[in-house]
Every structure is written in structure tokens, then in C-alpha cells.
Amino acid sequence: MVIEYIRYTVPSDRAEEFEQAYKTASSVLDDDPHCLAYEIARGVEEPEHYTVRIEWDSVEGHEQGFRRSARFGEFFTAVKPFFSQIEEMKHYTALFGAR
16 A cells, blocks of 8 residues: 655635535545545645545556546546645655554
8 A cells, every 4th residue: 555645735715626626536536446545634724735645555556547547537627726736746655653
């Protein structure tokens, strides 16, 4: 498993639009076999900051499976208006954690 983190800075006047875009895109993630889990979080101290966390079965599952799937276009169309607000988009491996 790998974790993709996408960090955005979204102007406050576009926050509702951003959140709706990910609500729309989440149906694609829900149906994709390579997506294990995801969450979209908004900053408390800095509400213009958002972090999207997606657990993928593998980098290949994300880049070769999901991005080449029939529904990827639907996902991309929903979130594309916010690509210029991306600060970081990278894969990570979890080392340890607690519940």
C-alpha cells in the first residue's frame, strides 16, 4: 500500500466549489478497486489549506490502473479546476502509526 498526499491552497471564495468537486470525484474513488481509502481534510487554523489523502494498493495501481480506467476522465474533470492550487502531490509509504 502507498499513500498519496495532495496539498492544496484554495482561496476562501472557492472553498465550497472545491469541496463539491471532491464530493463528485469521490464516487469514482469509491468504485475503483485500487483505491483502498481516502479522506479530504480542511485546515482549522488556515482554512484555505486542504489535504487529500488517498490509500492506493500500489503506485502501479494508481498510475496504471486508476489513471487508465474508464472513469478516470470523470474524476479528472471534477478536480481539474483546482490543479493550479496544488502545493504537493506525492506518494508516501507509511512507517508506523496508531489508531
